[in-house]
Amino acid sequence: MKLKTKRTEILDSLQIAQYFISTGSTLPLLSNILFEADNDFLYLSATDMDISVRIKCKVDKIEQPGKTTIPKKIIALIKEFTDDDIKIETDKNDNTKVQCKKASYKINGLPAEDFPVLQLDEKKLESIKMSQKLLKEIISKIYYAALKDTTKRNLNGVFFKFEGNKIEAVATDAHRLAYYKADMKTGVKSKFDYIIPLKTINEIVKVLSDDDTKEIIINFYDKVIEFQLENMEIVSRIIDENYPNYNQVIPKEFHMEAFVNKEEFASAIRRAATITSDKSKIVIIKLDKNKLVINAQAQDEGEAFEEIDIKYDGEPIEVSYNAAYIMDVLKVIESDTIEIKLISSMNPGIIKGKGNDDFLYIVMPIRK
Amino acid sequence: MTGDKERKILLVDMNAYFASVEQQCNPELRGKPIVVCGEGRTIVTTASYEARRYGVKTGMNLYEAKRACPFVIPVIGNIDKYVSTSLQIHKILLEYTDRVEVFSIDECFMDLTDVERFWGGGEKIALRIKQSIKKQFGLTCSIGIAPNRVVAKIAGKYKKPDGLTILTAEEVPAFMAKLTVDQLQGVGLGNKVAQKLKYMGINTAKQLGEADADMLKARFGVMGRFYKNVGLGIDHTPVKSYSDEPPVKSVGHSHTLPEDTYDLSVVKSFLLMLSEKTAARLRGYKLTGRTVYLTVRFDDFEMFSGRDTLKHFLNTGVELYELAWKIFQRLMPLKKAVRLLGVSITNLTRGVERQEYLFEDMQKKQRLTEVMDNINNKYGSFTIKPGAIKIAEQHGILERCGIIGTSLIKE
Numbered sequence: 144m145k146l147k148t149k150r151t152e153i154l155d156s157l158q159i160a161q162y163f164i165s166t167g168s169t170l171p172l173l174s175n176i177l178f179e180a181d182n183d184f185l186y187l188s189a190t191d192m193d194i195s196v197r198i199k200c201k202v203d204k205i206e207q208p209g210k211t212t213i214p215k216k217i218i219a220l221i222k223e224f225t226d227d228d229i230k231i232e233t234d235k236n237d238n239t240k241v242q243c244k245k246a247s248y249k250i251n252g253l254p255a256e257d258f259p260v261l262q263l264d265e266k267k268l269e270s271i272k273m274s275q276k277l278l279k280e281i282i283s284k285i286y287y288a289a290l291k292d293t294t295k296r297n298l299n300g301v302f303f304k305f306e307g308n309k310i311e312a313v314a315t316d317a318h319r320l321a322y323y324k325a326d327m328k329t330g331v332k333s334k335f336d337y338i339i340p341l342k343t344i345n346e347i348v349k350v351l352s353d354d355d356t357k358e359i360i361i362n363f364y365d366k367v368i369e370f371q372l373e374n375m376e377i378v379s380r381i382i383d384e385n386y387p388n389y390n391q392v393i394p395k396e397f398h399m400e401a402f403v404n405k406e407e408f409a410s411a412i413r414r415a416a417t418i419t420s421d422k423s424k425i426v427i428i429k430l431d432k433n434k435l436v437i438n439a440q441a442q443d444e445g446e447a448f449e450e451i452d453i454k455y456d457g458e459p460i461e462v463s464y465n466a467a468y469i470m471d472v473l474k475v476i477e478s479d480t481i482e483i484k485l486i487s488s489m490n491p492g493i494i495k496g497k498g499n500d501d502f503l504y505i506v507m508p509i510r511k
Numbered sequence: 512m513t514g515d516k517e518r519k520i521l522l523v524d525m526n527a528y529f530a531s532v533e534q535q536c537n538p539e540l541r542g543k544p545i546v547v548c549g550e551g552r553t554i555v556t557t558a559s560y561e562a563r564r565y566g567v568k569t570g571m572n573l574y575e576a577k578r579a580c581p582f583v584i585p586v587i588g589n590i591d592k593y594v595s596t597s598l599q600i601h602k603i604l605l606e607y608t609d610r611v612e613v614f615s616i617d618e619c620f621m622d623l624t625d626v627e628r629f630w631g632g633g634e635k636i637a638l639r640i641k642q643s644i645k646k647q648f649g650l651t652c653s654i655g656i657a658p659n660r661v662v663a664k665i666a667g668k669y670k671k672p673d674g675l676t677i678l679t680a681e682e683v684p685a686f687m688a689k690l691t692v693d694q695l696q697g698v699g700l701g702n703k704v705a706q707k708l709k710y711m712g713i714n715t716a717k718q719l720g721e722a723d724a725d726m727l728k729a730r731f732g733v734m735g736r737f738y739k740n741v742g743l744g745i746d747h748t749p750v751k752s753y754s755d756e757p758p759v760k761s762v763g764h765s766h767t768l769p770e771d772t773y774d775l776s777v778v779k780s781f782l783l784m785l786s787e788k789t790a791a792r793l794r795g796y797k798l799t800g801r802t803v804y805l806t807v808r809f810d811d812f813e814m815f816s817g818r819d820t821l822k823h824f825l826n827t828g829v830e831l832y833e834l835a836w837k838i839f840q841r842l843m844p845l846k847k848a849v850r851l852l853g854v855s856i857t858n859l860t861r862g863v864e865r866q867e868y869l870f871e872d873m874q875k876k877q878r879l880t881e882v883m884d885n886i887n888n889k890y891g892s893f894t895i896k897p898g899a900i901k902i903a904e905q906h907g908i909l910e911r912c913g914i915i916g917t918s919l920i921k922e
Contacts, residue, residue: 317870319869465866
């Protein structure tokens, strides 16, 4: 393989590939990036065995097609070059020479043939095309609610359900749950549901565009899912387990409903949370006629009192929450006014933007 | 803050603590050589002074202890008893100042700088503390008073049992000059460091204090400066307040299997039992934790220890077990027989885990744990337990489970 490239052209693609490189793997090959050059394009691939990416990268000139794998230190190296013209040349022993102006580096690689690629040999079930912006919106609204460790494997991901032209997505850590539903322009013939690992979601959200005209194709397989973007393909394993029945835990009827200014509420909670101890961020929220009171206290450290004017004419109620759970959702709601809907101080409560039923956040209280 | 004023730091060190508590609880044991053992195969955690006279030492196994003293009486330790006694001793210390730092289960530092004048000086306070502890618990302690923690600790160990050693700033250099490097151990200077120092030709505190700072730095990194100061009897570390976070370090249990085994069902069952015991204690202290440690000793005495840290806190036996088992799987396939298993949890915090679950099955598990705790608190540990523990019970006696480390909880 022998090619010439502009530093900026290849660096962008390399940095995306870097997200997908396995960290802490004992297999040296997984710390490498696979370079494959045909007559027209250079393709860069990286994987950690659960998720893999293949990026199409335009370079100045491919003088000799070929393939090899190069350790990820090439990214740091190319980043540090100051001139824009870079030459990359690999010999038959997979040793790569990287040249820029008068600098010349040799990096020892490994054969491309051994590089593991997530196989798509099973039959593709169906495909769907959707707006990148919508997918990014769905993910960013909910993915923080997923369980961040693998103690319950099925919760360490985001659940997606495709049915007709409807999409539903859910993330939960068993104490709080974020739910989003939307319509797509096109649909699927059958019904698909997948738990996509949080790790995959974290990477995908980084490469999705905010541009409404850009689309993404999702290919459904039995045990993997493929995301096709303009210049890259991402293949991820799915979490092959049952997702809890979220419909059952989303309350449909409420006894109390309050309308609260989001900014006032958010800043009051953030202030009150400074008083709570680092690990247990308990805030007590009281609703009374047109007012909301927040209390927090930490043993021997102090206490917080906040009162804000709201719209509420229900029974007085007092509920304790983990402040972090409340702050999480207030960061992603866009409307100026939020709705808090409650049944009792022991039941799940809902927080959502006023008048918007597409995005719901359900949170369990802390028992006294 | 006390500025440049000479500080007055007091160290209380309980004498042969576990053994003395046992002797107080059971008058039959008083005046007799006893050893408190932790584990199934009986390692001596504390020897009474009577036993020490025969050369019985901490860390010996029971066989060695019996060889040193044929009529030594082994007693199975009960950590909860020692913890609750410690908590009551803390109350005595807190009558004088809130600047009481729990250093280990049987040692506390106190900063008397600002309060000694109310009680007529450090010596009076020390004597009153000794008297109160003797009167209330029948226990003796050694006390050291010095301008800083390092010297107070050395002074506390200087005369045992029932000693009192007081040093002023002027007396420190002469006092330190007499000490060997070995006598400095336990004040931020571990056994290994002491060995290395001796290897370097540094045998006394005086030599350590006079050693070249750059050489110590090259050998020990940032700690080099600290070690030199130890040699000089200098230490600026403040004494924490009793209300500061946290003397709570870890909760755990370990067990030496009655027979070395490759049988994974036995391993699993013991892990579950250790996890349940640990979790029950954790809940008893109203704590939750998120770093789980697994310790395994093999038949050739090689040790493995692994840990896993979660993003959330846990306090149930099943959760603890699942993590411990996950860590154990790093050892698969098993190449050697397992001799000892230990499960412990650190990174503790006060129990906020009344956080409700959304899903019914998890809510049920949470209720089940509460109900089990209520029953076990009322009728004794393991009155009600997971069925999988049966295997472990068939292989060994539950009550012989020992304790890892010196975990200590404040209330």
